[in-house]
Structures are given as C-alpha cells and as structure tokens.
Amino acid sequence: GAVVSQHPSWVICKSGTSVKIECRSLDFQATTMFWYRQFPKQSLMLMATSNEGSKATYEQGVEKDKFLINHASLTLSTLTVTSAHPEDSSFYICSARKFVAGTYNEQFFGPGTRLTVL
Amino acid sequence: RKEVEQDPGPFNVPEGATVAFNCTYSNSASQSFFWYRQDCRKEPKLLMSVYSSGNEDGRFTAQLNRASQYISLLIRDSKLSDSATYLCVVLFQAGTALIFGKGTTLSVSS
Numbered sequence: 001g002a003v004v005s006q007h008p009s010w011v012i013c014k015s016g017t018s019v020k021i022e023c024r025s026l027d028f029q030a031t032t033m034f035w036y037r038q039f040p041k042q043s044l045m046l047m048a049t050s051n052e053g054s055k056a057t058y059e060q061g062v063e064k065d066k067f068l069i070n071h072a073s074l075t076l077s078t079l080t081v082t083s084a085h086p087e088d089s090s091f092y093i094c095s096a097r098k099f100v101a102g103t104y105n106e107q108f109f110g111p112g113t114r115l116t117v118l
Numbered sequence: 119r120k121e122v123e124q125d126p127g128p129f130n131v132p133e134g135a136t137v138a139f140n141c142t143y144s145n146s147a148s149q150s151f152f153w154y155r156q157d158c159r160k161e162p163k164l165l166m167s168v169y170s171s172g173n174e175d176g177r178f179t180a181q182l183n184r185a186s187q188y189i190s191l192l193i194r195d196s197k198l199s200d201s202a203t204y205l206c207v208v209l210f211q212a213g214t215a216l217i218f219g220k221g222t223t224l225s226v227s228s
Contacts (some may be wrong), residue, residue, distance in 0.1 A: 049214075112160070
C-alpha cells in the first residue's frame with residue numbers, strides 16, 4: 001500500500017502565530033503533493049499543488065504569502081500557515097500522488113491536521 | 119457554477135434499505151470519476167472508481183453517464199457501518215488534483 005502521514009494531527013494556537021504542518025509519503029516517492037482545506041460540513045477545497053523542487057501552484061483565492069508551501073524532497077511537503085487567525089481554523093489534508101508509469105496515478109491522503117486558532 | 123454537485127442530503131434510512139446518491143459535474147472533458155467515503159473527522163478514503171460501463175463492488179454499484187455528466191452510487195442492504203459522508207470526486211485532467219463534491223451524509227439506523 002501507500003501511506004501518507006501528517007504531523008501534527010491537531011494543533012491549537014493563538015492568533016498571530018505561525019503553524020507548520022508536515023506531510024510525508026512513507027513508502028513511496030511523490031513528485032506531486034496536494035493541500036486541501038475542509039471547513040465543517042463543507043467539501044475538501046484544493047488550496048495548492050506542490051511539485052518537488054519547484055514553486056507551488058495556488059488555487060484562486062488562496063494567498064500564497066499566507067500559506068507557504070515547501071516541497072523540498074520527494075517524500076516531504078510542508079504547509080505553513082503564517083499569522084494564523086480564527087478564520088483559518090479548519091481541517092487541513094494533504095495528499096500525495098504515487099507515480100506508476102502507464103497507470104492511473106492514485107492520490108493517497110494523509111489523516112489530516114485539525115487547526116484551531118484562538 | 120460549482121464543478122461537482124451532489125444531492126444535499128442528509129439521508130436517514132433503516133438498516134437493509136437501498137439508497138442512491140447522485141452527482142453531476144461541469145467539465146465535460148473530465149477523465150476519471152470516483153466515490154470516496156469520509157467518516158467524521160477523518161480523511162477521505164477511496165470507495166470505488168466509476169466506469170462508463172457501470173461497476174459493482176459487493177453491495178455498492180456505481181454508474182457514469184458521460185452524455186449527461188452524471189454519476190450515481192447505489193448502496194443495497196444498508197448496514198449501520200455504512201453511515202458516513204459520501205463524496206463524489208472527479209479528475210478533470212491527468213496530473214491535476216482530485217476535485218471533490220460537497221458530500222452527502224448517510225445515516226443508517228437500526
């Protein structure tokens with residue numbers, strides 16, 4: 001199988017602080033990772049696409065200076081929520097795409113990080 | 119215009135019932151289609167892919183109508199453990215991210 005981990009699983013922080021979330025593919029290399037955000041009773045909304053060694057591509061309406069993404073290796077991508085505010089409280093989920101030549105490249109999801117900003 | 123739309127739900131059904139979920143997508147060039155299941159406060163998990171010919175996995179049957187841009191999921195003989203949110207998911211283009219519908223919540227009661 002393919003396992004994706006996220007750390008931390010939950011975090012509570014004060015308004016104005018920055019929070020870093022790690023996403024790791026444990027048993028495969030992921031050239032592409034995706035970051036989603038899910039508010040209560042809402043769908044998973046794609047925030048950005050992260051490619052190893054290059055700048056992330058952000059979806060419309062997502063501030064790249066607020067949500068910093070780094071994908072420095074084939075197994076690790078990080079999302080940093082800078083100067084977090086209560087409206088950033090959400091469930092952040094990463095996924096990693098496992099590349100297998102000639103087949104559909106399934107996305108595997110991490111367990112999510114629940115962020116609460118006080 | 120939303121890219122992937124689903125029945126609003128929630129669906130509350132007794133054990134043993136048959137329930138159907140519907141979904142429509144806006145991009146006619148979409149390539150792949152899936153149903154995911156999400157339990158409360160958990161990540162989504164792939165339930166099944168959806169093919170034009172229709173496909174079945176035990177009590178679950180998925181259908182795709184490309185002409186109508188319509189996807190369905192049928193659950194027969196509902197179990198308590200089927201209670202979850204079911205997400206209609208579309209891949210518009212190879213290499214891009216999965217796009218999720220809002221989800222339909224199913225609650226199966228005894």
